[in-house]
Amino acid sequence: MSEAKHAVVIVDDSPVVRTLLKHIIDGSADFFVAAQAGDGLEGVELIKKLRPAVVTMDVQMPRMDGPSAIQEIMRECPTPIIVCSVLAFEGAPVVLKSLQCGAFDFVTKPKSVLSDPNQFAQLLIGKLRAALSANRESLAGAEDSSAAAPAPSPARSEPASKEPSALAPIAAELVAFGASTGGPKTILSVLPHFPAGFPAAIVVALQDVPTPILKLIADQLAKVCKLPVDMATPDRPIERGRILLVSGEHHAMVIRGAERDPILKLIEKNQSTEQSPALNGLFSSVAVACPGKAVGVLLTGTGKDGALGIKKIRQSGGRTIAEDRRTAVVFDKPAAAIALDVVDLVLPSSRIVEGILKLTAYEPADAAAAR
Numbered sequence: 001m002s003e004a005k006h007a008v009v010i011v012d013d014s015p016v017v018r019t020l021l022k023h024i025i026d027g028s029a030d031f032f033v034a035a036q037a038g039d040g041l042e043g044v045e046l047i048k049k050l051r052p053a054v055v056t057m058d059v060q061m062p063r064m065d066g067p068s069a070i071q072e073i074m075r076e077c078p079t080p081i082i083v084c085s086v087l088a089f090e091g092a093p094v095v096l097k098s099l100q101c102g103a104f105d106f107v108t109k110p111k112s113v114l115s116d117p118n119q120f121a122q123l124l125i126g127k128l129r130a131a132l133s134a135n136r137e138s139l140a141g142a143e144d145s146s147a148a149a150p151a152p153s154p155a156r157s158e159p160a161s162k163e164p165s166a167l168a169p170i171a172a173e174l175v176a177f178g179a180s181t182g183g184p185k186t187i188l189s190v191l192p193h194f195p196a197g198f199p200a201a202i203v204v205a206l207q208d209v210p211t212p213i214l215k216l217i218a219d220q221l222a223k224v225c226k227l228p229v230d231m232a233t234p235d236r237p238i239e240r241g242r243i244l245l246v247s248g249e250h251h252a253m254v255i256r257g258a259e260r261d262p263i264l265k266l267i268e269k270n271q272s273t274e275q276s277p278a279l280n281g282l283f284s285s286v287a288v289a290c291p292g293k294a295v296g297v298l299l300t301g302t303g304k305d306g307a308l309g310i311k312k313i314r315q316s317g318g319r320t321i322a323e324d325r326r327t328a329v330v331f332d333k334p335a336a337a338i339a340l341d342v343v344d345l346v347l348p349s350s351r352i353v354e355g356i357l358k359l360t361a362y363e364p365a366d367a368a369a370a371r
Helices: 015-026 040-050 066-076 089-101 117-131 183-193 211-224 279-289 307-315 332-339 349-359 365-370
Strands: 006-011 031-037 054-057 081-085 105-108 174-179 201-206 229-231 243-246 250-255 263-268 294-298 319-323 345-347
Touching: 006 015, 006 040, 015 031, 015 117, 031 040, 040 054, 040 066, 054 066, 054 117, 066 081, 066 089, 081 089, 081 117, 089 105, 089 183, 089 211, 105 117, 174 183, 174 279, 174 307, 183 201, 183 211, 183 349, 201 250, 201 279, 211 229, 211 243, 243 263, 250 279, 279 294, 279 307, 294 307, 294 332, 294 349, 307 319, 307 332, 319 332, 319 349, 345 349
Parallel strands: 006 031, 006 054, 054 081, 081 105, 174 201, 174 294, 201 243, 229 243, 294 319, 319 345
Antiparallel strands: 250 263
């Protein structure tokens, strides 16, 4: 029976946790545990030998920690890795580092093996299934950013990206980004490309990213971005030339009442399993609050949430961008929008800000001076 299932390697220094994970994985319809390792060094050797479909990995282990093991695996044999960690604020830095090193996603271990075992099992198996669609080249950091995205083969049903110069520019007051799986690493590489003085506000929604990790992302971006970066707070005015990050603990909407500037509303996530923030809701609210003056950007992520929302931005007169298959860790979200034929540009992550600047006809001061 196991021949029809996908192989998983467990890397964790806790025998109790390894037993729990094996019980969950072997009891699923899709996966079986091919091997277990008690530290990162042993895990790397097993993964290079067995080439499993997916790996689960702890972050703090003897001999070789999680981030170091992930870096080695991505160099030798890129493999989707689900980081399993007891996430508290003090554990968030190593989880974020693991994601930057190429981990596919993360799941928070239950504080006790007896707490919510069914909920944890459902979450873990869902992430393992999502990992089967991972772009292994993107996990390893491979990207050809030297040219615009080429026209894909007809079998992919993806249109060739229009050149920005062929599209009428808009006077954007808001750029809205949405992403889920792979989003933290992508956002950290994309946002620093915005030039100082960029005139529109920027709202970034990273689905299912808890506040401790998002705070670390904000701190890192603040050091390298030319625009100020803040965490979103309830009922905050959206200021032009500033980046706001929305955590996975809230849904977000942009509204415009009697105030001149739009306001960001945060709604606490309920206990359902839906992804948060809901990108369709965010993008749809942007279309209403900033008709004809918004750019919607859909990045890497599982599921289809966001496609209908950026369709509304396009219908309102705004512009839309989707990340290209070559750089998206998971292509589900961009592919869903492309299939609706509502995407103006399909670009690799390294060219997304370039596309936004051309769609908004904004020329940085240093570029203008060089002409």
